[in-house]
Amino acid sequence: MPPGVAAAASVMQWTPAFQVPAASAASTLATPPNFPPGISLYQQAFKNWSGEIAVDAVWTCAPNAPADVVTLANWAHANGWRIRAKGYGHNWSPLVVPNGAAGSANVLLVDTTQHLTAVTVHSGSPASVTAQAGISMDALLATLEGAGYGMTACPAPGDLSLGGVLAIGGHGTAVPARGESLTAGHTFGSVTNLVQSLTAVVWDGGSGQYVLKTFSRSDPDIRAFLVHLGRAFITEATLRTGPNKRLRCQSSYTIQANDMFAPPASAGSNSFAKLVDGSGRVEAIWFPFTTVPWLKVWSVSPSKPWFSKQQDSPYPFTFADTVAQSTSDTLAQIFAGDPGLTPTLENGEMGIVGSGLIVTGTWDLWGWSKNTLHYVKPTTLKVTANGYVILTSRANIQRVVSEFYAYYTQALTAYQNRGQYPMNGPLEIRVTGLDNPADCGVPGAVSAELSPLKPRPDHPEWDVAVWLDILTVPGTPYSEQFYKETEAWVLGNYTGSYAALRAEWSKGWGYDGTTAWANPAVLGTVIPNSYRAGQAAGDTWDTAVATLNAYDPGHVFGNTFLDGLLV
Numbered sequence: 001m002p003p004g005v006a007a008a009a010s011v012m013q014w015t016p017a018f019q020v021p022a023a024s025a026a027s028t029l030a031t032p033p034n035f036p037p038g039i040s041l042y043q044q045a046f047k048n049w050s051g052e053i054a055v056d057a058v059w060t061c062a063p064n065a066p067a068d069v070v071t072l073a074n075w076a077h078a079n080g081w082r083i084r085a086k087g088y089g090h091n092w093s094p095l096v097v098p099n100g101a102a103g104s105a106n107v108l109l110v111d112t113t114q115h116l117t118a119v120t121v122h123s124g125s126p127a128s129v130t131a132q133a134g135i136s137m138d139a140l141l142a143t144l145e146g147a148g149y150g151m152t153a154c155p156a157p158g159d160l161s162l163g164g165v166l167a168i169g170g171h172g173t174a175v176p177a178r179g180e181s182l183t184a185g186h187t188f189g190s191v192t193n194l195v196q197s198l199t200a201v202v203w204d205g206g207s208g209q210y211v212l213k214t215f216s217r218s219d220p221d222i223r224a225f226l227v228h229l230g231r232a233f234i235t236e237a238t239l240r241t242g243p244n245k246r247l248r249c250q251s252s253y254t255i256q257a258n259d260m261f262a263p264p265a266s267a268g269s270n271s272f273a274k275l276v277d278g279s280g281r282v283e284a285i286w287f288p289f290t291t292v293p294w295l296k297v298w299s300v301s302p303s304k305p306w307f308s309k310q311q312d313s314p315y316p317f318t319f320a321d322t323v324a325q326s327t328s329d330t331l332a333q334i335f336a337g338d339p340g341l342t343p344t345l346e347n348g349e350m351g352i353v354g355s356g357l358i359v360t361g362t363w364d365l366w367g368w369s370k371n372t373l374h375y376v377k378p379t380t381l382k383v384t385a386n387g388y389v390i391l392t393s394r395a396n397i398q399r400v401v402s403e404f405y406a407y408y409t410q411a412l413t414a415y416q417n418r419g420q421y422p423m424n425g426p427l428e429i430r431v432t433g434l435d436n437p438a439d440c441g442v443p444g445a446v447s448a449e450l451s452p453l454k455p456r457p458d459h460p461e462w463d464v465a466v467w468l469d470i471l472t473v474p475g476t477p478y479s480e481q482f483y484k485e486t487e488a489w490v491l492g493n494y495t496g497s498y499a500a501l502r503a504e505w506s507k508g509w510g511y512d513g514t515t516a517w518a519n520p521a522v523l524g525t526v527i528p529n530s531y532r533a534g535q536a537a538g539d540t541w542d543t544a545v546a547t548l549n550a551y552d553p554g555h556v557f558g559n560t561f562l563d564g565l566l567v
């Protein structure tokens, strides 16, 4: 099999990594010294969802309770090890561990998903939910639904841990529709913005050991722990919640991309911004070299519209959650040396969406919120993605998307003219509000210092965030160069009084032309500055880093990548 085909095949299949218990003859790593008894310990390969981060063997354990995590932190500190909270391993960026063996020496992964999954709903008004960090978003939202509560927006997959989602400021797509006001208990910002309090494992200087500490949302120190990229260990959190809603989710593929992403001056009723105005909840997925995006529009609809199909469980779009034989065959040909088939692949992908919506009868759905807010399964095609968040004012949404579309189509054409096809997945566009701390309902609530949705006090008119991702199969020739050029373009374009850019923590950024998360100027200057600009002194990137360091001076909760980033 040519290497390209092997690469494509490996990204399309998921092989569970082999598990070897401690003290087994099959173990290839030296057993961690003095490991605390009573906590299950095993050697396992780590592979993130896209397969781009792989470590052949790393010690992993599954604590039974928050107290075990405290024990592990004290053990790690005493023995010169580091511990990494691990949820579902679905993050693209190297926040759990960097790629390869070097970054995993004396590193213990702590899998929260096996036992740290308790959840309690506190009904009433205001209502809240307390959940341990390893609970999946699937389980959390199902529990909330059972008690009559829900979220306005959340990440599209449900097999993400709450701890993983909070760590990066997980988001969905929602701003208020024109005339809509926020329902108490909800937010148009990140899931993290609902946090009322959280419990973390922190260093206690007085006793000289790690202990559990609960931070209220009004405690200035929580600002660093709300979104922390894995530089802390959260055992549980209490989130505000509000009444669940019935959502209608309508899919269509009738609006031309040129109309949806037209420049503001020529944008009509089918423009992206107009769609956002209509219902507030929109996602556009556009495959390069096709003419019409897959548009999803959610609207709040207390009763079932006559023509809608009732959806009583999540993941309605089954056709998008499997890799069709035709897709895998065409990808194999592309990777075998025929990149010119990329437009055929893209049109085939869009064809699958079109026919899939019809065959599965899912173009018009209605049901409890989670049943259409969760719509991505891990079995979908394994792609890599860059991710940027553009803060701007609502009046500028069309400008943001039209400028990106114009840049992107022109860049794709320039590459195509050279016979190069770096991008073979879709462009995805979503819009959210910002993290207004008051949404969590705690008097005196403070902002997450490292949330991509942290408002800019110097630009109170910036009230929305446009999330842009472009996707491709890992290893696609010229993709790294393309991502680097795209990053330079977005950084140069979304500036000044118009807009500002932040990285989407979970995805790709910091491209150096060879790989992501490696460009020294972006990592060392651009990203930190995006959390300094316009912020009050004592509430910036530097404050967050200092707070995280103060609560973990031994850097037990860190990895070699974070050591370089969070400085």
Ligand SMILES: Cc1cc2nc3c(=O)[nH]c(=O)nc-3n(C[C@H](O)[C@H](O)[C@H](O)COP(=O)(O)OP(=O)(O)OC[C@H]3O[C@@H](n4cnc5c(N)ncnc54)[C@H](O)[C@@H]3O)c2cc1C
Pocket: 049, 084, 085, 086, 087, 088, 089, 090, 091, 092, 095, 096, 112, 133, 134, 154, 155, 156, 157, 159, 160, 161, 162, 163, 164, 165, 167, 168, 169, 170, 171, 172, 229, 230, 231, 232, 233, 234, 235, 376, 377, 378, 506
């Ligand atoms: C197909 C796909 C679609 C996605 N769609 C979305 C989307 O729509 N919106 C969105 O916002 N994101 C999305 N993501 C990204 C996802 O939300 C993040 O990558 C999230 O961090 C993954 O959760 P996890 O449980 O897999 O975390 P992991 O990948 O296991 O960990 C991610 C980070 O969180 C840290 N962490 C995990 N648990 C804890 C804890 N208890 N305490 C402290 N740190 C912890 C880890 O140390 C690591 O730094 C998507 C990812 C995939 C693969």
